[in-house]
Amino acid sequence: MTLAEKAYEGLRHDIIRGELPPGRPLRLAELSERYGMGFSPLREALNRLHAERLVTAESLRGFRVALLSVEEMHDAVATRIMIESEALRASIRLGDDAWAAGIVSSLYALNLQASRTGAEADIWALEARHYAFHRALLSACGSAWTMEFFERLYAATERYRIPVLLSAGRPMGRDVQAEHGALAEATLDRDAEKAVALLKDHYEKTVAALEEVHRGAGSDSRAAKAVG
Amino acid sequence: MTLAEKAYEGLRHDIIRGELPPGRPLRLAELSERYGMGFSPLREALNRLHAERLVTAESLRGFRVALLSVEEMHDAVATRIMIESEALRASIRLGDDAWAAGIVSSLYALNLQASRTGAEADIWALEARHYAFHRALLSACGSAWTMEFFERLYAATERYRIPVLLSAGRPMGRDVQAEHGALAEATLDRDAEKAVALLKDHYEKTVAALEEVHRGAGSDSRAAKAVG
DNA sequence: AATTCAAAAACTTTCGAAAATCCTTATTGC
DNA sequence: GCAATAAGGATTTTCGAAAGTTTTTGAATT
Incomplete structure (x- = not known):
């Protein structure tokens, strides 16, 4: 290298x-x-x-x-919903057994890490598995361009999530793992409309939670961190 | 600079x-x-x-x-259709008078250049105006991310069109300017479904025309050029 | 004739310094 | 005292050469 x-x-x-x-x-x-x-x-x-x-x-x-802003976050999440909805539909249409198995295994690994607490907890390991799960859902969409845009938008939105991950022990009144489970289930059932609705809901809940943190704190991540 | x-x-x-x-x-x-x-x-x-x-x-x-390939071209065009359809819907929903006027003026300038022949013809001026027209259609979508992806995909697909533009005087049995006119009209009428359908049709006709040229010629643009 | 190996050439990558530009501070002129 | 200006320092940008890697060449061997 x-x-x-x-x-x-x-x-x-x-x-x-x-x-x-x-x-x-x-x-x-x-x-x-x-x-x-x-x-x-x-x-x-x-x-x-x-x-x-x-x-x-x-x-x-x-x-x-690059600076962060609430407006840019909304744009990034809205664009993510648009692109990932289509990618998820395509994956559900085209995905084979290996794709389905990838979803099951990445969800399992994500849940394992999410359940760890104290010294075992590891924000970065959790984040890597979160990325892997979302990627696995879309991976059968058959479009390299779509996957590239997914990766760009994932990285962009990840920057908004990090301060919250670092500060908050647990997001307010939300069972994120349950959301992931329901999304995986609908996807594996090939119920595209339900899966897309759950995906949209998952992102809109996330952006609403992030908005509160970033509104007050401005775009400096250290300030945002201090809020939690 | x-x-x-x-x-x-x-x-x-x-x-x-x-x-x-x-x-x-x-x-x-x-x-x-x-x-x-x-x-x-x-x-x-x-x-x-x-x-x-x-x-x-x-x-x-x-x-x-970077190499070109028919597969990549199909992916790029399909992704363009997905992203631009949503962007066009959003523009039709959000666009103001300045947006509509921009469409009218860029279409007019495009048609002017398209009608020029002989020494006045200028592929590159035409291409710039073609880009400006398509950009004007989407410019009110309100999403910087969407516009960035539009630009990426436009550049990617432009590479496939160039050999055809350079070789062929006029695409086979197609009135591209009429397609642009109908697309602009539906958009200015705020008929989102019709506009999106025309946009999709416009791109699918283009990709079908390009496919013939690139299939035989492989991915070398000089070879593609020789076909026309 | 084909294969292997070493040396040479071609090329990419990286460094360190020079050149150019921006920013700060001190000084001049009013 | 204050604005304008110039000098000095900090920083970016660019160059040219050195270092490192890959590819080619050509001779020796099987």
Whole structure:
């Protein structure tokens, strides 16, 4: 793996998880220190992330971590619902046994991690399995473009969820695992309309919960974190 | 404007227009000569284009212009239909007078250019106006994410259309301008179902026409060009 | 004739410094 | 005292060369 690829993965990781908070200037001297490499691979990574809208760039004034905003979150979630609804319908239509088995296993792994508490709890392991589950639902849709957009939007919305995951022990009055279970069941029953309705509901509940946190806290993730 | 931005625009332009044909290795020494700059700005541009899937990259083996394939074209068009249908519905719901006026003026400009022949004909001016018209239709959808995906997919599908535009004087038995006119009319009448149906039909006719050309010719654009 | 291996060439990747630009601060002129 | 301006420092951008990797070439061997 080249240094530029390491830089890309490290920066993406640190931005999505909020270690590099929204709006933070990404100065090359500092990044060079942080990641232990020269300017060239860092600039290449920053340009890739700029194309993915995770960082903003201004000519001759460098890069910053892209800002978050409630408006952008609503747009991202609405677009996710549109794209994932179609992808879920297509997957239900086209999915084979391997697809169904993938949903069952990723849901099982997600539930296992979600049930762990105390020292065993691991937000990042949970997050990885959450991603894997949602990806598994759509994975039979047959469209590489759709899957790419799913990944872009997942990363964008993940940034809004992280502060909440870090602060709140448990979202208010919500059984997220039950929602995942019902969604998986409807999908495996090939009941497309029900599955799509549950998916939409799942995302709308999430965005409503996130909105409260981000409304008061502005777009700085550290401030958002302090709310919980 | 920095050199890296010039490199990005130049490369994107040349790739979409097929001057740098699919599969072509993008060697730094050659590009450095072609665009008159050093390696650094070129590599930055290539990384951005890689993130946009217009170029492919392999560790330590450099960059190439991304390949075309009939399968990918079908995926891109199907995804376009999905996303643009929703965006068109939203625009029809939300669009104001400025939006409607933008459709009228971009259609008029497109028709003007389309009617020009001989020395006045200009494929690239036509193409720019075609893009502007399709963008105007969706521009009131209110979703920055949707518009970004529209632009990505437009660029991806444009690559398939270029060889046909360059070779064929006029697509077989099709009045493309009439299709645009009907689409604009249904949209301005706020008849969402009719407009979406016309949009879908417009793209499916296009993909059918392109398929013939690309099937025989493989993915090399020069070969495709020779067919016309 | 085909295969293997080593050396050379081609090319990508990375670094460090130079050039260019932006931002801050101090100074000048009013 | 205050605005305009210039110097200095910080930062980004670009270049040219060095380092590292892959591919090609060609000779030696089977």
